[in-house]
Amino acid sequence: MDELIFIQQDVLPSLMRGLKISLLLIIPSGVCGLAIGVLVGALRVYGNRWVKAVTNVYVVIFRGFPLVVQLFIWYFGLPHIGIYLSPYVAAVVGFALCSGAYHSEYVRGAFHSIKRGQRLAAQAIGFTTFGMITHIIFPQAFRRALPGCGNELIYLIKYSSLAYMITCIELTGEGKVIASETFKYTEIFFIVGFIYLMLTSVASFFLRRLENSLRLPGFDHYGL
Amino acid sequence: MTEYLIAIRDALPYLLQGALVTIALVLGALLLGLILGVFLAVGQVYGNKAVRAVVGLYVWFFRGVPLLVLLFLFYFGLFTLLGINISAFTAAVIILGLISAAYQSQIFRAGILSLPEGQFKAARALGMSDARAVLFVILPQALRLSIPGWSNEYSIVLKDSAVAYALGVAEVMARAHFVASRTYQHLPLYFTAGVIFLILTYLGTKSLRLLEEKVRIPGYSR
């Protein structure tokens, strides 16, 4: 009984505080990361030589460096050149730029998978380039990129826990603080783990719902 | 700029020793993930309802909970609770391996499912037991098909291994931080650490592509 009271009065409020910070990390990072990914992905397919070179370098670095390394560079490394970011801002910047690189891979793949003929037919009717991308290419590419980008967002939910390592105290951080005081690592982190599990499960559920509602007959076959 | 390069040059041997630890971590985790992953995949495809449920639960758990949380949960929590006394390195290998097994099981499952039904039927027709059919007919093909997906998994586990730093494992990231907090050369050192990971990624995926070529069956297409 004591256990339960302890959990209710001491642990949960702190964890909820941490959860709030986690959500404040996940949502902006997710939105920005997705936006960056769509932009970079489009540039990698439709940009000129220089644009492609620059964006490819961006993707190689931000997919190649571990996320931890990237976070450390933003938080500990930038002060060297006079930029001081708070743990929260450094975390959001790190998450957005890192997941942006992953998103751009899916977006690029999606744009590539659109058959050349779709573009030709659009031009033949007299679509401007902008109209073609907006009304013909994008609706199809979006559906193709959705599983990949959706999964990336779910990864983000889990990787947000790394913010703890640059002293941004979110859900995992709060758990660590309480656990190191009380030595009840197992109980605390089972609860923390369970909360993340709920977050990722709910997100997966909605992603699948979205994928199903956007399904088009015959559209799942790449390049057919 | 020069002081950056000096800092990197001085720290490089120490960091590269960390790279060896990283490689050991990754190989250990991938191996554990491979063996367990194959079992899980076979169980999920060919097992009865109970087996499938258990595997499903395992995969759901180890794919849904963040790595860092699992590291804390197991190393500081469960292992201590159960009186299991193992090094941080071993613990990290085990946990990374358990997580990788969850992901690898899905890669292998997809590989197995992509094989035509006839393969299993023909094996049975020859009189093979189910276990032999799986071992000698299904897996050799499914595993080859899984190599590209596996290459991706290698890249992910490699990057995740940096989180082992949180348990105090002396891999590349930990060493970079150690040197940086003494010399205050954070920027160049972490950048170098990142480059080391890039190189390790490249070497690994290149080797896997060579492996794919080596085990390729002539004329095989799915």
Place this chain on the structure above:
Amino acid sequence: MDRVNDVLRVENLAKKYGQKEVLKDASLSVKHGEIKVLIGPSGAGKSTLLQCINVLVTPDHGRIWLEGREILHTKKKELHEYRQKVGMIFQDFNLFDHLTALGNVEIGLVRVKKMNKQEARERAVAELDRVGLKDHIAKYPAQLSGGQKQRVSIARALAMDPRVMLLDEPTSALDPELISEVLAVIRALGEEGMTMIIATHQIGFASDLASEIIFMEDGVIVEAGPPAKILSQAECARTREFCAKLTSLY
């Protein structure tokens, strides 16, 4: 040549891909209501010629006039307007996969011609009815047969009110039993007076419908003339050779 009555006129079109000269020096013109058929072996440059005519592929040099107005080297906006007036039918149909048959025909009306949705819908249904697909308007491309897909693509092109239609081997990708339904639609268009340039292997159909048959090989127009002449009494040996093989096949 009577320039004033030409609906479409192209002169000296040429296109190189890398080192290969796919189209060397092609000139042709069509008057209102004329149907010209391009024949020739694969790689002769028929597709490239058609795609140069509506500038899906930019020719290296040459000139194009539509109803007396010069195209090429004009502003982008005029190019887009030009393309609306030239309908194109592809061998691979190229229907928009994310839209139903109705959606495919409507989208040009709504998004390019900026019609209001109600009018666009009525027009689209009418065009689909014209090609015999009134009962299939809600189907997606993946649910249609090859012949139906090609007919939708014809409806889509017709909805834009083209002055001339370019058809690039419209039946080459179809199963034999589906070819006739598409040919019937094209024949009906011809009888209604649509100006067309058709690249095809369907020689029997071509000789029925064409005002002129144009034989191409290696990027050049070898010979052009009325069907009766080209098919049996061609002036060039190569033309005779090709036509002999063609007529024995079809």
